[in-house]
Amino acid sequence: MKEEKKLGLRNVISVSVGLVIATSCLVSLGQGAGTIGVTFIYAMIIACVLNMITMATMAELNALMPNTTGGLAQYTLAGLGPFPTLISMVGGYLLCNVLSTGVEASIFAYAIGDLLHLPIPNFTYTLIMSLLLLVTNLKGVDVFAKIQDLVAYLMIGSMLVLGIIGALGMGTGQIVDQPAVMSSDFGTIISMTAVAFWLFIGAEYVIPISKDVKNAKRNVPLGMFLGLALICVVQAVLVLGFKNYTPWADLADSAAPHLLYGMNLLGMPGKIWMCLVAALAFISTQNSTINGLASICQGMSKMNMMPRFFAKTNKNDVPFIGVWIITVAILVFAFASADSSDTISFLILVGSTFWMISYIIAHIDLLVFRHRLPKAPRSFKVPGGVILPVIGILGTAFMILNISTDPAEKYAIWGFTGITFLILGVYAFFWIKYKMRIPVFKHVPMQKVLAMENDLFYIIRKRRGIWR
Template sequence: MANDTDKPLGLRNVVSVSMGLIVSMSCLVSLGQGAGEAGLMFIPAMLIALVLNLCSAACMAELNSLMPNATGGLVQYTLAGLGPLPTLVTMVGGYLVCNILCGGVEAAIFGSVMAETLPIPIPAALWPTLVSAVIAICALMGVDVFAKLQDFVSYLLLISMIVIGLIGAFKLGTGQIVQQEAAVATDPASVIAAVGTASWLFVGAEYAIPISKDVRNAKRNIPLGMALSLCLIFVMDSIVVVGFSNYVPWAGLSESATPHLLYGEDLLGSFGKIWMCVVSALAFTGSQNSTVNGLSQITDGMTKVNMMPHFFAKKNKHGAPAVAILFVTISICVIAFFSGDSSDAISFLILVVTVLWLVSYIFADIDVLVLRKRFPKAPRAFKVPGGPLIPVIGILGTIFMIANISSDPDEALAIWLLSAACFLVLGIYSWIWIKKKMHMAPLKPVPIPEVLAMENDLYYTIRHRRGIWR
C-alpha cells in the first residue's frame, strides 16, 4: 500500500471536486429563480440551507473516517448501518437515477445555451456530446487526470462567478441599473419556504468521498475540503444575488429558463452574455466531470456488494472503472437528447431530484447514529462533535427542507407524490433483487468487517462460484 505522502491528491483537489458537482447548470438556474422569488432575502434562506448541509457533510466525513477505503462510500456505510434494502433504494434512487436524470437535463440546457449564444452552425445536442466525450476520456485516464481537469474548471468557474457578481454588486456594469425593492419576500414564512430551493445549491459536496483513498491526510482534508467548498459557494452565490438585484428585475429572473444568461446580458450586454456562456460551459464541464467520476466509483462499489451487474466493475489499465464511466456518460447524453428546455419543467425536475437526494442524506445521518451505537469503540479519524446533536439536526433539517421544497402547495404535493412513487417502485425492485440475486435479509445490517472484506474482488468471486450470489 502506498504511503500517505505518495497519494496524488490534496485539500485543493477535495475542494474542487466538491464544488464541481454543486456549481452546475441546474444550480445556476435555481440560484436565479430562487432570487427572483425572494429577492435579497434568498441569502438568509441560503445560509439556513448551508448550515443544514454542513451538518450532513460532517456526518459523511465521520462515516468515511470509519470506513476510509470503501469504494462506493455511502453504499458501504448504509449497508453496515441499515442493511441491503435501504442501501439499494438510496443508491439507485438518490444517486444513480437522480444524477443521471439531472446530468441529462443539464446537458440539454447547456446545448441550448451554446446554440443560442454562439453563431456557430452546430446542432445543440452536439455541444454536450463533445464535452462529455472529452470528460469520459479524462476519466478513463485515471484519477490524476480527472483531478487536474476538475481543479482547472472549478477554480476558474469560482473566480468568474465572483468577479461578475462583484461587477453587479458595485454597479460597475454597462447596462441599465434597475430600481426595485431589495426583497420580494420579507416575512419569515417566505424565507423558510425558499430554503427548499436553496438546498439544491449545496447538494453534492460528498462527491469528494469516493476519491478519499487517493487523498493525502484524508482525515483532515476530506471534512475540511467539503466544508470549505460549501462556504465558498455560499459566498459566491450571495455576491451574485446582490449583483442580480442591481441589474435584473426579480420577475425576469424567476421566469427565465437561463437566468444567469439574462444577468450577463443585462449587466454587460453581448459581452456579458458570452461571459456567462463560458461560465455555463465551465459549470457543465465541472458537474459532468464530478458526476461521471463519482457515479462510476459508486457503481463500482455497488458491484462489490452485488447490487449492480458485475461487468460494471471492469477496470482498464489505468485502474478506472471503464464500463461504468461509459455507461454513465452515454446515459446522460441519451437523456439530454430527449430533454426539453422548459423553465417550469426544469424547475420541477430539479426539485424532485432534490427530494430523492436529500432522502439519502437522512439515511447517512441515521447511519452515523446507528454505527456509533453498534461500534462505539471503532477507530474514527474524524468524529462529529456534540454527540448526537449534529446528526439529529441534520435529519430534522433535511426533513424540513423536503417539507418546504416548494412555496406552491400544489407543486409541493406533486413533488412529494412523484418522489414517493419513485421510492415505492425502487423498493419493490430492490426487494426482488436482494432476494433473488443477493440471498440476503433485506433489513439486516452487514457487519463492518464483512463489508470491508467485500472490497476484495475474491469475495464476490467465491460467493458467485458457490451460487450464493447470482
C-alpha cells in the same frame, strides 16, 4: 514504502468547491432570488448550515469506515441493511446524478443555442457533446483530469468577479430600479431553503480522496466546511449583483439566468464569458458523471447489488455497458427538460428530494453506529452528541415537506419520488432475496462490508455458486 500524502487543505477546498458548483446551481439561485429577492440569502445560509451538518456526518462515517470506494452505499449496508442501501444508492444517488446531469446538459444546450443562434434544435449541441464524451470515456481517456481544478477556479472566480461588479453597480449595462426584498416573511424564507439546498449538495464527493490528504482528520472536514462557506459567500454576492442588473421576474423565468445576468451586466462580452465558463463546467460535470457513475455501477455489481453486466469491461478496462447506459439516460433527461425552465426547475427539485433522502439516511447511519459501536476509534466525531445529526434529519425532512411553494408542484414531486422509490423497492426486495441471498432487512456486519472491497470476496463466492 508508504506513499506520501500529497493533498493539503487548499486542495480539499478546491475539490469540494469544484464538485458542488454547477450551472444548475445558477438556475436555483436565479429562481430563489427571483422569487423573494435578496432575502434568499438567509435561505442559502440555512441550507448551507444544514449541508455542513451533513458533511460532518459523512466525515464521521468515513472515519469509521475509511478507504471505501462505495461511500454511502457501504455505510448504509453496514448500518441499516441492503434494502435501504439499494433504494438510496440507485434512487438517491445514481438516478439523481443522471437527472441533474441531464438538466445541466439542457441548460448548456440552451446557453449555446442562445449565443450562436444556429438554425438547429438546441438538443443537437447536447447530442454532439455527449457523443464526444462517450467516445473518450469508452477509450478510457479522462480528457478533463488535468483541467478540472482550473475549470472549478474559473467558475467560482467568474461568479465572484461578476457578482462584485454587479453588487457595486460597476457594470456597463443599465441598472434596474427594483426593491431588494420581494418577501421578508419568515415562513416564505424558510420554505425557500429547499431551493437553496441544491446550491450546496455534493461536497461528500471529497471523501474518496481523503486517503491522499495530509492530516486528513483535520483537513477533510475543515476543507468541506470552508468550501461550502466560500460557495455561500460567492453566491450571496451574485444575488446582490442580480438585484442591480436583472429584473426579479426575468430571473425566476430564465432557463439560463447566468447568461441573462452576464448580458445585462456587461453586454455581449459578459454573456460570452459566462457561456464559455458554464460550458466548460458542464462538460467537466458530464465527464465526471459518466465515468464516476459507471464505476459506482461496476462497484455495486461486484458487491452483487446490480446486474453483472455492469462489471464487464472492454479492452481499455472501461465498464462500457455502464458508460453507454449512463450516457443514454443523461440524454433522455436532457431531451425531457430541453429549453423549458419549468421542467428544469421541476427536475432539479426532484433531484434535490432524492439527494435529501440519501442525506437523511446518512444521519440515521451515524446514529445507528453511535449506538452499536460507541467505543470504535473515530479520527473525527461530530461534536455535541446526537444533537447535530437529529437537527440534520429534521431540517432535511422539513425541506422535503416544503420542496415547493406551489402545492401542485409539491405533490407532483412527492408523487414522482414515491413512484420511483416504490419501483426501486420492488426491485431491491427481489434482487436481495433471490440474487444476493441475504436477509433483506438485516444489516451486514461492518467488517464484512469492508471485506467486500477485496476482489477475492466476490471471486470466491462466485466460484462456490453462492453469488451468481
